[in-house]
Amino acid sequence: MKRSIAIMLAAATAATAAIAPIGAAAAQTAAPEVTEDFKPSSVNQPGQEYPQVNSQGRARFRIVAPEAQSVKVSLGLGGRGGTVLTKAADGTWVGTTAGPLDEGFHYYHLTIDGGTFNDPGTLNFYGSTRWESGIEIPAHDADFYALRDVPHGRVEQVLFPSASTHAQRRAFVYTPPGYDRNQRERYPVLYLQHGWGEDETAWSNQGHANLIMDNLIAAGKARPFIIVMTYGMTNDVRPGGLASFDIKPFQTVLVNELIPYIDANFRTLADPRHRAMAGLSMGGFETKLIAPANLDTFAYIGLLSGGTFSLDDVNRTPGFRDKVKLVFVSFGSRELDGGGMAGPPGAPRADPRANAEALKRAGINSVFYVSPNTAHEFLSWRRSLREFAPLLFRE
Amino acid sequence: MKRSIAIMLAAATAATAAIAPIGAAAAQTAAPEVTEDFKPSSVNQPGQEYPQVNSQGRARFRIVAPEAQSVKVSLGLGGRGGTVLTKAADGTWVGTTAGPLDEGFHYYHLTIDGGTFNDPGTLNFYGSTRWESGIEIPAHDADFYALRDVPHGRVEQVLFPSASTHAQRRAFVYTPPGYDRNQRERYPVLYLQHGWGEDETAWSNQGHANLIMDNLIAAGKARPFIIVMTYGMTNDVRPGGLASFDIKPFQTVLVNELIPYIDANFRTLADPRHRAMAGLSMGGFETKLIAPANLDTFAYIGLLSGGTFSLDDVNRTPGFRDKVKLVFVSFGSRELDGGGMAGPPGAPRADPRANAEALKRAGINSVFYVSPNTAHEFLSWRRSLREFAPLLFRE
Known part of the structure; x- marks a missing residue:
């Protein structure tokens, strides 16, 4: 039952992709069966809505940088590649990992116009000899x-x-x-x-x-x-x-x-x-x-x-x-x-x-x-x- | 004696500005009497050379973002304005505050292509309801x-x-x-x-x-x-x-x-x-x-x-x-x-x-x-x- 609702939600998103900037970006970078139940990651900074995580363990990012040429997230493709964000109609950059991430905590960073920066939405954690962005994919045994x-x-x-x-x-x-x-x-x-x-x-x-x-x-x-x-x-x-x-x-x-x-x-x-x-x-x-x-x-x-x-x-x-x-x-x-x-x-x-x-x-x-x-x-x-x-x- | 050495160093920098990207940027954004004794701020992330502070209380920033269109720092002009960085020959963005900053700790952030990010060189401190970059201008009574x-x-x-x-x-x-x-x-x-x-x-x-x-x-x-x-x-x-x-x-x-x-x-x-x-x-x-x-x-x-x-x-x-x-x-x-x-x-x-x-x-x-x-x-x-x-x- 839960599964069929998820499929219905995903279908609804695909149908409205043309007018919904976030849905559009998701449709470009994610497989069609994305479940649209994204919630803010538990390690976001206070009041920050993005990044978000859905029940499948996919992460969705949203970065404000209207004049940027390219924005990439170092997470995605099972943790081994990255997620390229695309510019939405409102000037934000959005994207969803192509597949689910492993449960638990992941370090990541942004590449904006060739420079390494943190996602302003998340708390930072010291790893890789720098304070990095972090995201938490809720674990079943959390x-x-x-x-x-x-x-x-x-x-x-x-x-x-x-x-x-x-x-x-x-x-x-x-x-x-x-x-x-x-x-x-x-x-x-x-x-x-x-x-x-x-x-x-x-x-x-x-x-x-x-x-x-x-x-x-x-x-x-x-x-x-x-x-x-x-x-x-x-x-x-x-x-x-x-x-x-x-x-x-x-x-x-x-x-x-x-x-x-x-x-x-x-x-x-x-x-x-x-x-x-x-x-x-x-x-x-x-x-x-x-x-x-x-x-x-x-x-x-x-x-x-x-x-x-x-x-x-x-x-x-x-x-x-x-x-x-x-x-x-x-x-x-x-x-x-x-x-x-x-x-x-x-x-x-x-x-x-x-x-x-x-x-x-x-x-x-x-x-x-x-x-x-x-x-x-x-x-x-x-x-x-x-x-x-x-x-x-x-x- | 110290003062005259400082003036000599500043003059030497001005003379080599055409081939020294950092000096060039400083010459553009700072008054000519900048003392070239910049050292990394005490609240930089481990191993990070920038931002730097000199004995006059001026801050110098260096940001790597080769494809960016504009990079600005929210500090400078006596704390009330900002410092616009300029792109150096090596693709980095550099700039020095036009005048000295007050002694002590200051929050700041970058504006890169219209988005708000932290300086990857510094530790972050929670202020303005977000984790912000920080810089420390050494106080005489530190x-x-x-x-x-x-x-x-x-x-x-x-x-x-x-x-x-x-x-x-x-x-x-x-x-x-x-x-x-x-x-x-x-x-x-x-x-x-x-x-x-x-x-x-x-x-x-x-x-x-x-x-x-x-x-x-x-x-x-x-x-x-x-x-x-x-x-x-x-x-x-x-x-x-x-x-x-x-x-x-x-x-x-x-x-x-x-x-x-x-x-x-x-x-x-x-x-x-x-x-x-x-x-x-x-x-x-x-x-x-x-x-x-x-x-x-x-x-x-x-x-x-x-x-x-x-x-x-x-x-x-x-x-x-x-x-x-x-x-x-x-x-x-x-x-x-x-x-x-x-x-x-x-x-x-x-x-x-x-x-x-x-x-x-x-x-x-x-x-x-x-x-x-x-x-x-x-x-x-x-x-x-x-x-x-x-x-x-x-x-």
Whole structure:
């Protein structure tokens, strides 16, 4: 029934295309079965009507630039191409993605007359080393990261001194609901890293890590713990440069400066069995370099679209079998379809699921998770945190 | 000596203008005495070279949009006009403000081919009901809001339940250095409001309220207290609509919902003599409506470029003389030159300094402050907070 109404609406739009500028643009750039139930994206700026998303996961853009020669959106064609907007009779540029986008959060930008700009309709999110436009395609399971009427933890900006970088550095700290009331309680800590080109704002702004934790804790699914998020691109990481990446500057900031600061200023359980490190993409790469080299600091490890542990990795790491309480590895399903991010750059692709199973057979607490129908994007990582958090600090 | 080097550099630039695109643009739009010591603005996005600011307070912009027809910046001509960029030989658009800008923070945006966009070089700040580009002209007294090597407080995002608006609302809470260590100490609270078109991020992002407090506390100039910042545009406030503004929805959120939440979840001194309300511009307007009507809640009042208290105001408010411990009123000097913001819209302009003096003569603790050479902008309000904070909670 719903389906037939959608088809009727689409037909009505096609019939009126000649007089409806937005419908006309949609007819040019989208297949005829576009469902005309577009609503403003949830991450639009206050009061902004565009961009919009429909129930099929298509996005529609509308940009005011009456004298422009060309306006393109970097989203569309399944995320691999872009959407060319066309100029409507009223001087605005409009267009709809040719197909549905994956559920979840996507970065994008505009190309206007050859220059890169943000869509003035949306909030901006730090990714690709710049503040980019963002759009949210509502996920069928969006409730787990929604702002709900449950007790909320806090996200706190702390500025901590870093002698090694001669700076006051910034971190965000999630403290769970009740942290300030339960003055006698001490909490485990997860150090959670962003990806390349992102920063310490990503896990809250794009990831909703705080809301995911609030909801898990309210449902009794996760033990309340602290999450610490700081900037992981301490030295200048360029695209493709991860193979020659020197982990030491960031390791020094994290292990020698931030962790002591957090343990001194928050009520933590300051031992390895109550400390985890995880990261997405480059943050997973960093986790794999730092955590196994610091097993007297971290006993829980998570790589989210950021590599995999083989039995060889385990065997060549002294103490791994005794000290590591959990190895969690996850990917978006579309990453595995393409084989991506399973090994270090240039190395033969490893099968991350087979690696995870080999660890399990060897008696290691190894958990492998695949986020359905998502790519190297934040819905994969929101879901990964939802799966990872309940497994932490259970011993 | 410095001056003559600057003149020589400017002359050298003029001489090479024919082959130097940036110099050429500067020569077209700026007076000949432009000092060529431009540096990236401190609020640029990471790694971005433009916009730049020179020692005279002039700003230079550079925008990549090779096919654009026109690019304009909303800053320049003393802040009242704009700067038209010109297309350089390499396809970029460049231009320098015709004169120096006032010291401090300025919002701006680009107009590209008739559309409004942000400068991709800068961070964005919420103002004018949108995330706008920002630029910082270094102030001669910038040290008081700089990130320095002193103990830092935290800025915490809290989500509090609001039955009256059927929402989980956001506030940011500054807690002073040592808040978590001094578990037996309780703190006074300042409720600090943003201006029209801004939101609860403004006082931290644009205002550096946290850094101002860290520095004042480190210097022993202010008593450590908590600052709470939430969204004050609870109902839909349109420009010019303040005269018919209904304060009740926001008053309910602030007084009946947020204050009880803060008192329950932070270690506050929960009495009127340890509670202040202040705001800038529209936030001052709100403060003047809420604080005198709730003198059993607030004993300290601050209006920052947001109105003034006359002796009539005092006399018609029951309990004012007994209960109010401080009335602080401030403006940027350029606002007083223009007479702006001294009275409610439509009313005859009051002289805010005379009002403040009349209150003082009547025995009220009335303090009036004027920020030199600043307008209705954030440097006025940063300085106002620097002057206001040391006066708070002294009885």
